[in-house]
Amino acid sequence: xxxxxxxxxxxxxxxxxxxxxxxxxxxxxxxxxxxxxxxxxxxxxxxxxxxxxxxxxxxxxxxxxxxxxxxxxxxxxxxxxxxxxxxxxxxxxxxxxxxxxxxxxxxxxxxxxxxxxxxxxxxxxxxxxxxxxxxxxxxxxxxxxxxxxxxxxxxxxxxxxxxxxxxxxxxxxxxxxxxxxxxxxxxxxxxxxxxxxxxxxxxxxxxxxxxxxxxxxxxxxxxxxxxxxxxxxxxxxxxxxxxxxxxxxxxxxxxxxxxxxxxxxxxxxxxxxxxxxxxxxxxxxxxxxxxxxxxxxxxxxxxxxxxxxxxxxxxxxxxxxxxxxxxxxxxxxxxxxxxxxxxxxxxxxxxxxxxxxxxxxxxxxxxxxxxxxxxxxxxxxxxxxxxxxxxxxxxxxxxxxxxxxxxxxxxxxxxxxxxxxxxxxxxxxxxxxxxxxxx
Amino acid sequence: xxxxxxxxxxxxxxxxxxxxxxxxxxxxxxxxxxxxxxxxxxxxxxxxxxxxxxxxxxxxxxxxxxxxxxxxxxxxxxxxxxxxxxxxxxxxxxxxxxxxxxxxxxxxxxxxxxxxxxxxxxxxxxxxxxxxxxxxxxxxxxxxxxxxxxxxxxxxxxxxxxxxxxxxxxxxxxxxxxxxxxxxxxxxxxxxxxxxxxxxxxxxxxxxxxxxxxxxxxxxxxxxxxxxxxxxxxxxxxxxxxxxxxxxxxxxxxxxxxxxxxxxxxxxxxxxxxxxxxxxxxxxxxxxxxxxxxxxxxxxxxxxxxxxxxxxxxxxxxxxxxxxxxxxxxxxxxxxxxxxxxxxxxxxxxxxxxxxxxxxxxxxxxxxxxxxxxxxxxxxxxxxxx
Numbered sequence: 173x174x175x176x177x178x179x180x181x182x183x184x185x186x187x188x189x190x191x192x193x194x195x196x197x198x199x200x201x202x203x204x205x206x207x208x209x210x211x212x213x214x215x216x217x218x219x220x221x222x223x224x225x226x227x228x229x230x231x232x233x234x235x236x237x238x239x240x241x242x243x244x245x246x247x248x249x250x251x252x253x254x255x256x257x258x259x260x261x262x263x264x265x266x267x268x269x270x271x272x273x274x275x276x277x278x279x280x281x282x283x284x285x286x287x288x289x290x291x292x293x294x295x296x297x298x299x300x301x302x303x304x305x306x307x308x309x310x311x312x313x314x315x316x317x318x319x320x321x322x323x324x325x326x327x328x329x330x331x332x333x334x335x336x337x338x339x340x341x342x343x344x345x346x347x348x349x350x351x352x353x354x355x356x357x358x359x360x361x362x363x364x365x366x367x368x369x370x371x372x373x374x375x376x377x378x379x380x381x382x383x384x385x386x387x388x389x390x391x392x393x394x395x396x397x398x399x400x401x402x403x404x405x406x407x408x409x410x411x412x413x414x415x416x417x418x419x420x421x422x423x424x425x426x427x428x429x430x431x432x433x434x435x436x437x438x439x440x441x442x443x444x445x446x447x448x449x450x451x452x453x454x455x456x457x458x459x460x461x462x463x464x465x466x467x468x469x470x471x472x473x474x475x476x477x478x479x480x481x482x483x484x485x486x487x488x489x490x491x492x493x494x495x496x497x498x499x500x501x502x503x504x505x506x507x508x509x510x511x512x513x514x515x516x517x518x519x520x521x522x523x524x525x526x527x528x529x530x531x532x533x534x535x536x537x538x539x540x541x542x543x544x545x546x547x548x549x550x551x552x553x554x555x556x557x558x559x560x561x562x563x564x565x566x567x568x569x570x571x572x573x574x575x576x577x578x579x580x581x582x583x584x585x586x587x588x589x590x591x592x593x594x595x596x597x598x599x600x601x602x603x604x605x606x607x608x609x610x611x
Numbered sequence: 612x613x614x615x616x617x618x619x620x621x622x623x624x625x626x627x628x629x630x631x632x633x634x635x636x637x638x639x640x641x642x643x644x645x646x647x648x649x650x651x652x653x654x655x656x657x658x659x660x661x662x663x664x665x666x667x668x669x670x671x672x673x674x675x676x677x678x679x680x681x682x683x684x685x686x687x688x689x690x691x692x693x694x695x696x697x698x699x700x701x702x703x704x705x706x707x708x709x710x711x712x713x714x715x716x717x718x719x720x721x722x723x724x725x726x727x728x729x730x731x732x733x734x735x736x737x738x739x740x741x742x743x744x745x746x747x748x749x750x751x752x753x754x755x756x757x758x759x760x761x762x763x764x765x766x767x768x769x770x771x772x773x774x775x776x777x778x779x780x781x782x783x784x785x786x787x788x789x790x791x792x793x794x795x796x797x798x799x800x801x802x803x804x805x806x807x808x809x810x811x812x813x814x815x816x817x818x819x820x821x822x823x824x825x826x827x828x829x830x831x832x833x834x835x836x837x838x839x840x841x842x843x844x845x846x847x848x849x850x851x852x853x854x855x856x857x858x859x860x861x862x863x864x865x866x867x868x869x870x871x872x873x874x875x876x877x878x879x880x881x882x883x884x885x886x887x888x889x890x891x892x893x894x895x896x897x898x899x900x901x902x903x904x905x906x907x908x909x910x911x912x913x914x915x916x917x918x919x920x921x922x923x924x925x926x927x928x929x930x931x932x933x934x935x936x937x938x939x940x941x942x943x944x945x946x947x948x949x950x951x952x953x954x955x956x957x958x959x960x961x962x963x964x965x966x967x968x969x970x971x972x973x974x975x976x977x978x979x980x981x982x983x984x985x986x987x988x989x990x991x992x993x994x995x996x997x
Contacts, residue, residue, distance in 0.1 A: 222756075225757060226756070226757050226759075226760035226761075227760050227761065227764050228760060322639065322641045322642070323641075326641075326663070326978070329662075330663075415754065416754060416826055418754070419979075425649070425978055425979050425981075425982050426978075427647060427648060561756070562756065562757050563755075563757065563820075564754070564755065564824070564826050565750065565753040565754040565755035565821075565824065565826045565827050565830055566753060566754025566755075566826070566830070566979070567754075567826055567829070567830070568829070568830055568977060568979045568980070569663055569977055569978075569979060570977065571826075571829050571830075
């Protein structure tokens with residue numbers, strides 16, 4: 173039994189590939205906990221960052237700098253009375269949030285947090301991910317419909333149209349990235365070579381292709397990769413119903429859109445699912461275009477010295493965070509009522525510091541750095557989500573559709589075709605030569 | 612107004628002129644408000660929708676009715692003065708100015724020059740405050756949440772000046788019949804000058820966020836168009852009228868207080884759409900700043916109260932006096948029977964009249980536009996319902 177557990181640690185495979193159920197379960201639990209923690213962190217971070225953009229402070233009362241606010245909110249939501257409208261379709265009303273939350277979390281099965289840090293590696297990974305995350309719209313539509321109320325109904329209708337439209341543009345962008353995996357040349361413009369390109373749909377395979385080509389796909393065939401990435405980056409905001417595409421839950425128009433009638437725990441499931449979905453689509457973007465778990469400059473700054481240098485980043489990040497926390501602990505107003513908060517903030521900083529120091533330990537360092545780079549890249553997207561929300565007004569429904577169908581879709585097709593033609597350039601050249609010869 | 616819920620002919624038939632059945636299943640009656648995030652208070656709008664398209668609207672008002680006009684009949688002229696602040700609580704100073712000037716006209720007295728200057732400074736500050744609040748909430752309705760906090764931050768400086776001047780921030784009751792009840796506090800002029808200096812770049816900041824923002828332009832251009840003739844026919848006034856290209860501002864057309872003495876322009880729009888109304892209001896804020904800085908420079912010394920009898924007993928007669936409130940023409944019609952209490956007071960509130968244009972502006976548009984148009988009309992329900 174022990175062998176069954178320890179043998180896996182020496183292998184270079186994901187638990188799913190190794191067929192190791194124990195580690196698969198551990199990974200699932202870890203990912204569930206990690207994503208939930210990310211949602212909590214995101215909740216706090218969004219409120220703080222948005223507040224500072226809007227010249228306010230955000231949560232400040234529950235815990236030092238409002239650090240415990242998400243927990244207080246979660247507790248409040250769990251304790252609230254569970255209300256279902258009397259005219260609602262109870263069964264569907266009950267199932268809808270479950271569909272949304274289950275699909276949002278299921279996508280994480282194939283997300284590669286590192287070379288071996290994924291529950292499993294499917295050969296149709298990206299397809300699975302897009303498919304499952306698209307199922308989430310089902311929950312939103314049923315939630316809107318089952319509430320038996322006008323605002324949720326309109327929210328549900330909006331979201332179904334919106335998500336279906338943007339999935340197409342999203343799919344086109346994804347295909348062009350997948351096409352790039354089949355190139356075997358090295359560098360931003362290398363496409364030819366001796367047919368060693370992998371041509372894979374597997375999430376891990378896509379990152380490995382970027383590693384093999386020494387380039388993140390966002391820079392591949394510049395500007396094609398960048399445009400495809402841009403299309404995806406826009407479509408993923410629409411896909412997760414976030415500002416400026418938050419029409420299904422447009423507060424000023426539809427009160428709260430599809431979840432108007434939901435409260436308490438059920439509502440918190442929608443909330444959880446929304447943020448989990450944001451992390452999920454950001455993971456796709458990171459995996460497909462930003463090199464997934466790869467550290468920056470794997471090619472230019474290669475060698476064991478650089479490897480070691482870059483592996484210090486996780487610990488340094490935590491130490492910087494700890495230093496920042498200590499700085500704020502010192503800055504706390506000296507007031508007896510704030511004593512507990514000051515101590516709490518100090519302890520929080522100490523925990524961050526200890527974690528930072530632990531991350532310097534050689535064995536840990538190597539295992540953790542993949543996850544670190546992946547998380548950092550996802551975090552950038554999370555920040556962008558907050559930034560969009562603080563900056564943009566909301567699109568109108570017809571304008572949203574216009575953008576999806578008349579701008580993103582044609583551009584997506586163009587990028588796909590151009591990528592394909594360049595990929596086939598050698599054969600095309602041969603063919604042209606053949607034609608010339610024949611003529 | 613027709614009752615959309617009970618009309619026998621559908622709006623589809625009215626609008627298109629087509630006969631035959633427009634499947635009822637395609638029409639949705641949506642009750643927006645009185646509890647809704649963006650109806651600016653307790654406005655209830657019944658929308659008749661075809662999917663997202665608006666076929667017709669009906670406004671139900673009266674949820675904030677307090678009978679201000681009836682109360683006036685049981686109060687003396689002086690006692691009624693604070694009540695008018697509660698109508699358009701966003702622009703309380705303008706309300707007070709209109710009422711005081713109307714009663715002064717009835718009494719045939721005139722406020723002294725210094726009082727008039729103070730009145731102009733405070734009402735123009737109020738116009739800026741009102742437009743700032745409008746801009747914040749309007750942008751919030753369209754989905755931009757950040758401008759709200761910026762405008763509230765800057766509006767706070769105006770409220771601070773009010774607080775120092777008369778002790779109140781919102782319902783100020785700053786003026787009395789015959790002048791002002793308070794002399795300005797020490798450093799009033801400096802504070803106002805500092806405010807002008809402070810807020811000028813802030814208005815650029817709002818513009819930076821919105822004016823060239825693609826989404827903002829798409830959401831407001833061509834939305835809720837109200838042509839000049841339509842606006843006049845509906846009796847719409849204020850920035851909504853001026854955005855339609857009609858140059859009508861009571862400050863120039865029938866100058867009151869001491870507006871004659873200032874150099875300012877009336878910004879007008881071209882298309883009468885939501886974007887033009889936005890630009891007009893932004894330009895109006897700048898013009899108000901211009902008036903304020905001129906007024907602070909030349910504010911004269913002298914008394915702040917005219918000779919007003921202890922007991923105000925206007926002669927028998929009636930008066931209609933109107934001023935340019937931030938939202939449009941605010942008129943007071945006062946009938947005096949020679950007693951200490953008005954026989955009848957009737958207020959012509961700009962919000963109430965402007966709200967009539969809602970149906971015309973949103974027919975055929977989308978639900979999101981209804982919210983944008985309600986925002987751009989800049990209604991305050993306290994004034995609509997009174």
